[in-house]
Amino acid sequence: MNTEIFNMVDIDIAWCPGCGNFPILKILKQALTELTIEPTKLVMVSGIGQAAKIPHYLKANVFNGLHGRALPPATAIKATNPALTVIAESGDGDMYAEGGNHFIHTIRRNPDIINIVHNNMVYGLTKGQASPTSQTGFKTPVQVGGVFLEPFNPLAVAIALDASFVARAFSGDAEQTKEIIKQAIEHKGYALVDIFQPCVSFNKLNTFEWFKKNTYYLDDSHDPSNRNEAFKKATENEPFPLGIFYINPDKRTFEENIGIYKENQKPLYEREPDVGKLKSLIETFTISE
Amino acid sequence: MRKDLSIVLCGQAGQGIQTVEYLLTRIFKLAGYNVFATKEYMSRVRGGINSTEIRVSSGPVRACVNRIDILIPLNKGAVGHVEKRISPQTIILAEKETIADDFDQTRHNFIDVPFTKKASEIGNKIYSNVVAVGTITGLFGIELQTAGEYVKKFFFSKADDVIQNNLAAVKAGFNLGLALADSSKIKFDINGDAGIKGQILVNGVEAAALGAIAGGCNFISSYPMSPSTGLLVFLAKQAKDFGIIAEQAEDEIAAINMAIGAWYAGARAMVTTSGGGFALMTEGISLAGILESPIVIHLAQRPGPATGLPTRTEQADLELALYAGHGEFPRILLAPGNIQDAFYLTRKAFYLADKYQIPVFILTDQYFVDSYYNTPCPDLPDINIEKHIIKTGVDYKRYKLTDDGISPRGIPGYGNGLVAVDSDEHDEAGHITEDLTLRVEMVDKRLKKLQLLKNDAIPPVLVGSEDYKNLIVCWGSTYNVVKEAVENLGRDDTAFLHFRQVYPLPGQTSDYLKKAKRIIIVENNATSQFAKLIKLHTDIEINDRILKYDGLSFYVEELTEKLNDLLN
DSSP: OOOGGGOOSSOOOOSOTTOTHHHHHHHHHHHHHHTTOOGGGEEEEEOSSSGGGGGGGSSSEEEEOOTTOSHHHHHHHHHHOTTSEEEEEEEHIIIIIITHHHHHHHHHHOOSOEEEEEEOSSOTTTTSOOOTTOOTTOOOSSSTTOOOSOOOOHHHHHHHTTOSEEEEEETTOHHHHHHHHHHHHHSSSOEEEEEEOOOTTTOSSSOHHHHHHTEEEOOTTOOTTOHHHHHHHHTOOSSEEEEEEEEOTTOOOHHHHTOTTSSOOOOGGGOOOOHHHHHHHHHHTTOOO | OBSEEEEEEEEEETSSHHHHHHHHHHHHHHTTOEEEEEEEOOSSSSEEEEEEEEEEESSOOOSOOSOOSEEEEOSTTHHHHTGGGOOTTOEEEEOHHHHGGGOOTTTSEEEEOOHHHHHHHHTOGGGHHHHHHHHHHHHHTOOHHHHHHHHHHHTTTSOHHHHHHHHHHHHHHHHHHHHHHHHTSSOBOOOOOGGGTTOEEEEHHHHHHHHHHHTTOOEEEEOOOTTTHHHHHHHHHHHHHHTOEEEEOSSHHHHHHHHHHHHHTTOOEEEEEOHHHHHHHHHHHHHHHHHTOOEEEEEEEOOOSTTOOTTSOOOOOHHHHHHOSSSOOOOEEEOOOSHHHHHHHHHHHHHHHHHHTSEEEEEEEHHHHHOEEEEOOOOOOSSOOOOOOEEEOTTOOTTOOOSSSOOOOEEEEEESSOOEEESSOBOTTSOBOOOHHHHHHHHHHHHHHHHHHHHTOOOOEEEEOTTOSEEEEEEGGGHHHHHHHHHHHTOTTEEEEEESEEESOOTTHHHHHHHOSEEEEEESSSSOHHHHHHHHHHOOOOOEEEEOOSSSOOOHHHHHHHHHHHHO
16 A cells, blocks of 8 residues: 655654654554555644654654643544544554543543554553553563553543544454454544553563554454443453443534534634624723613 | 712622622612622532622722722621721611610710611521622612612513512612611712713722633633632633633642643633642743643632632732742733733733743732622734644644744644643754753843843833932732722822832833832732842842731722821
8 A cells, every 4th residue: 555645855863773653653554554644634642751752753743742642632622623534643642641631531521533452561761660551560760660550441530431443453363453443443432542552661571472462353243332242342351352341422522512613614724803893892892782 | 078989788609699799789880880899709519608808989990999888787796896997977777676785876876777677578698798788889879770670680580470589679779778768877978970871890800810712811720719719610601602622630739730722733722720739830831831832720819828818818929929830830810900911911821822832820819819899891803813823834843932932723634734831941843852951041041031021011000200319019809998098198299110020020110119209019918029130030038028918908098008107
């Protein structure tokens, strides 16, 4: 497949050789190409971290904001111009730790955006500390006796909040991951795709082989419209299920709920304040009648 | 005889003081009187004791006074709450039964007015507030019909019998007021002013919100916090009519990051916040700094540190706003002094933020947002607002190095180019870089804008004699109280200089200050933050400082006295 349209030229990629970010980048370009999304209509939003550098390695509009803050601007960008495809993509520390509050409330808000989270269960850019998804017992320079905090379960949280699309993928499986991402992009409403990936530099526990061994795909018997079943699957670990856990296609999106596009589809930048209406509004403060 | 009357209502939160204030100020306005109102309140939903001051006058009144001419205490304890402001000239209209042993003729001038008794006769003591409205209306000789029509309009959504009972309450109160007027116990000579008919009656936050709409604001994301919330509430109410996205964020961090995202995609966005909420936003201010994103921040100050006095007033976040956000980047701080400023400066804030791609602050405070008076309608030209965005071409670079430091701002989806913005130091295309030569160029590019900002600075306003020897300096919400105090001084050798733009300091600042033999600064804070700013940028030291930081605004008399003490 020719994904050239999304290729950047002359870039110095800051990822370690063998990093799980490379296949995710490649898969994402393929998914976008297959869906014929134009780079000019795509906005890649990220926070801070190694995964959060992905917008710089793919030809698109970019909003690389602050650590943990990818989701609020992504929500606002989509609300300001619903014609744009908005992908908020970062790592597990960015989305689930620093950005945890936004993760919860963005799901409640349900903007029509795609939230891709590179989940390697460790902090890379700050060199090897625990992430919210680190498994208990995982030893790091800070968690010297091993992690004893309960690992954050993003899928269970998302399903508990009735997120409209919840999936987990594995960077080692290009074909399935691409299909999941494509479905997430085509889904109307907030779509979470948590992607397991190895960190070759700092996570010697959850390696490529470990993920291979400790994951399996949900089969056709899984009904993604069954929220209770999805929640049950989301609480399984070792092996962790992969695939689309849950879809609620009936939720109204944030852009629909804010109501300003009901009669007027124009994005905000094409609009002007209604001076006549404003004059009438100001007039009401004369209390003259 | 008094040409200007100060009426103070005092009672518990939830007792309907706000209804009385609302009705009375509007009825005064309808009847053609100049009116001013402000309030102070405790941080609670019910109970506590709050007060509202309404000034009625033949001429414009725009600042609060300490003096109380007529006090209406609505419950026991209310008299004690404003005790320090009661003088032998204060007339207290109260119902003996309601305020019990507070009703003490040996201490103050009480007149027993049966507000509750009349209300109970009508059917429910809940109507006592409207009886009080009627009483003041009668006392002023305003036509009963004027008051009745407005009360009817105010309660229009209520059941018929409720409307009828309120009308009966106004009438009962009106007759009490007529009797009071006949008794000659309260004397004043206040006339209506035909000129105010077309004027508007809005408070500081309503004026700022109207200015925001005029500035093209179509996105507000904020987290509720007193005293800043009024702006969010106002725009949320107008959201449908004006196509505004008004979102209550999960926290202030989300609020400002949303607003910056909105500007990126082509909206004109603002946030409204106070003290601790703004502290949370500071990372966003810094983000706007490096992204070169426009953002308008309404910061309604209240006393800190931390939670401080949540419902009180102070001008102590000037330095916070000035230095908020890590790193070095330009910004503008505006501080409206009156209702007109609140409208025009907020409108202009959007223009400035958009043109220079920087954060622009509107600094108000609790006193300012909660105070209102009649003022002329703002002018609104029938032209589209000037937007500083461009349609991008294929080789568009968001941070193109230019002579003046401003790179034309594209937005995603408008044109064939790509728009990349990055919180990391970035190259011209907006991509992360560690090229340290480029780093210096980018810092210089951002800071270059400071020079342009100076050219576009809003000059301070000099009020009083051009040949002043004494110059009173003030900023933001103190404009009207300083104005009235300086007028009270009646000195030909004294003027005052009010700053609506506090940063960057307007170019004329030094000249104005150097001309004075003596400079006195007036600030609602403890450390004279604006004097420090002036010293930093002009090297002029202002040692005569009148500062107040008890959580209340200055009163006209208090300031007059302090100025007199210093000048005589």
